[in-house]
Each structure stands twice: as structure tokens, then as C-alpha cells.
Amino acid sequence: MKIALVQQANSADREANLAKSLAGIAEAAQAGASLVVLQELHTGLYFCQTEDPAVFNQAEPIPGPGTDFLSRAAAEHGVVIVGSLFERRAAGIYHNTAVVLDSDGRLAGRYRKMHIPDDPGYYEKYYFTPGDLGFEPVDTSAGRLGVLVCWDQWFPEGARLMALAGAELLIYPTAIGWDPNDPEEEQARQRDAWITIQRAHAIANGLPVAACNRTGFEADPGGATAGSRFWGSSFVCGPQGEMLAQAPPDTGTVLLADVDMARAEQVRRIWPYLRDRRIDAYHDLLKRYRD
Numbered sequence: 001m002k003i004a005l006v007q008q009a010n011s012a013d014r015e016a017n018l019a020k021s022l023a024g025i026a027e028a029a030q031a032g033a034s035l036v037v038l039q040e041l042h043t044g045l046y047f048c049q050t051e052d053p054a055v056f057n058q059a060e061p062i063p064g065p066g067t068d069f070l071s072r073a074a075a076e077h078g079v080v081i082v083g084s085l086f087e088r089r090a091a092g093i094y095h096n097t098a099v100v101l102d103s104d105g106r107l108a109g110r111y112r113k114m115h116i117p118d119d120p121g122y123y124e125k126y127y128f129t130p131g132d133l134g135f136e137p138v139d140t141s142a143g144r145l146g147v148l149v150c151w152d153q154w155f156p157e158g159a160r161l162m163a164l165a166g167a168e169l170l171i172y173p174t175a176i177g178w179d180p181n182d183p184e185e186e187q188a189r190q191r192d193a194w195i196t197i198q199r200a201h202a203i204a205n206g207l208p209v210a211a212c213n214r215t216g217f218e219a220d221p222g223g224a225t226a227g228s229r230f231w232g233s234s235f236v237c238g239p240q241g242e243m244l245a246q247a248p249p250d251t252g253t254v255l256l257a258d259v260d261m262a263r264a265e266q267v268r269r270i271w272p273y274l275r276d277r278r279i280d281a282y283h284d285l286l287k288r289y290r291d
Contacts, residue, residue, distance in 0.1 A: 001142060003169075004028030004036045005234040005255040007247045009216025014043050020252070021083075022073055027254045029077035034103075035142040037082045039214040039234075040150050040175040041096070046214070046230075050222040051126040059088035067099055067107055075105030080142040084149065084173040087112070089129070096128045098147045098173055100138040109138030113149040114158060121179065121225050124151070135161035143168040143261060146207070150174045153198050153211065157285070163205035163274070168261060170201060174213040177230035191231050191249070199241035206239045206268040208259050215252055239267040 006024030010017050021042055028036045041047075043066060047055045060066055066085040074081045080103050087097035087110075096113035112131030116124045135158055137144045146167025152158045153172045162170060176194060178187045202209040215232035235246040236257035245257035268274065284290055 001035065001259050001261050002031065002033045003210055003236055003257050003259055004031065004033035005210060005212040005236065005247065005257075006036060006038050006042075007212060007215055007232050007234045007255060008039065008042070008252040009230075010042070010045055010214060010218070012045055017043055018069060022069075024254045025073050025077055025079065025081065028256070029079050031254075031256055033079060033256065035080045035082070035140075035145075035169075037171055037210055037212040038084060038173060039212045040084045040173040041086060042084055042173075042214075043086075045218050046175045046228065047221075048124045048127060049121050049218070049220045049225065049228060051123050052221070055127065056088075056094060059086045059094050061089075062087050062097060062099060062110060063107060067101065070099065070101045071105040071107065074101040074103055078103050080108075080140045080145075082145065082147055082171055082173060086127075093129050094127055095131060096124065096149055097131075098149050098171075100140060100145060100147060103141045108140050109136075109147075111136070111138070111147045111149065113152060115151045115155055117151045121220065121228055122151075135165060137162055137165050137167040146170045148172055150176060153194075153201070156201060156204065159201035159205055163207055167207065168264065169259070170198075170205070170207055170209045172198065172209070172211040174211055174234075175230060176213060177218075177228040180217075180226045180229050187231075191233060194231075195233065195235065198235075199237050199243075202237050202239055203241040203271075204273060206264050206271060206273065208236065208238050208244075208261075208264065210236045210257075212255075215247075215250055239264045 118125040146162030
């Protein structure tokens, strides 16, 4: 299966951002992709650098304008699309939500981001209610997709639960970048850690992984920090963590990768991690910490 990741730099102009996404979807379909993944919160700027109640005006219902746009694109081009929206569920309840549109335009499912960060420049707890839909894959014409979102990518538990529920591919729409004031050595360590942890999820679960990150510099509207330079580097790796394709850090692009979806079966026969799990001995994982 050919997978496409649309890595783009965003502005405050929603229509311009959507036009970029649509152009990427069309290019991916023309190249033969069956599945197109968009980056986290692809319709606008990454607004979580500050806490501003006016930003809630950007949220939208699901189904709504964002899913309608993606539905039309999916049906027109005959591809499965994974998008990422700021969901307004009700007054005072908002989610960071990934949506999956099947190749006929149908809303196949959604995933609400489970792990919500709260760090300088990433004040997501102010905006997003933690997800309550669990770790459930979405069945599509392109396979059973284990869709998670950004901060989820650092937690092996989410990847494992998606694998245990039968996911055939792990997908991470992402918005992560450097503090421009950090030294180059620290920036390199952060990016390498981001790539390594997700390749580890692929290896530990015997599944391919696709991570789609944004690129470009976005200023801090409040001026409290130096802003964020998103490091792009979107990639697809196979079930042994082997890199199949990777985008540059500083350029918008449509990254294409050919993934052998049957290979996970062969890898799991050689490395049967799921067989050898000691499910009788993991009860302490339900604790915050063992004192």
C-alpha cells in the first residue's frame, strides 16, 4: 500500500491552509496513494503556545465543516484521509480529535487525543479535554488504522493497546518543534528521541508506523517564548523499525512510502512479542508509581 504524509507550514489563514492540504491530497492520489495523513491541527496555527479563551471560537463540531471538507476530498480522489481537528463537543468541552474519512467520503471514525501535555509552548490542558473513546482502531478500505495524536506517541501503552485491538498500522498526526533558543545539540537529541520512540513502537508491536509533523516557524502570540520551529521530519517505518521514507525538517512536502501490509505477519512469527507477554504479571501498570 502506498501511504502519503502531507507535511506543511501553516498560517492563520484557514482557507489557505486547507488549500495546501487539498493540493497535497490531490498530489498523493495522483501518485497512487491509498491513504493520506495530515498533520496535527492542520487547519491553522498551533495555538497552544498561549492560553487565550478567544481561541475556542476556532473549534468546530464533528461532523462539521472540517469533516465535510475532508469527506469531499476523500470521495473525489478515492483515498482514505486521516485529519486532525479542534472539536467542540459542547460548551466547555473541547477535544483534539483525529478523524478518518474512508475513500467513499464516509466518516469512518474518530479518535480523541488521550494524553494531553502541559509544557511551555504546549499548553494543551487549557484547551483539550482528555479523550474518552479509548484506543480503538478504525476500519477503512485501507486497513484497520490505529490512529493516535502527537503526545500519545511517547507512551508505549497506547501503541500496545491499538496493536492488541488489531490495528494494522499506527498513525500519529503531530505538531512538535524546537525552542529556537535551545542549543543545536539539544535540538538534535529531541528530534532523535522523537524518531526513536516511534520506531520502537513499530518494533515492539510488529507494525508499520506513520508520523506526520508540521514544519515552519510559528511565533508565540504572547511573546513569552521565542516561538516554535516545527522540525518536520515526517516519516514512515516498517514493522522492524526500518525507515521507509522521511521528509526534510524545514520544507513542506508530500512524502510517499510503499508499505508491505502483509509483512507484519512474517515479522511477528519471528519475533512473537504478543505471544510471550506476561499478562499475569503486569497489574502494577495500573498504578501511577510503585512507592
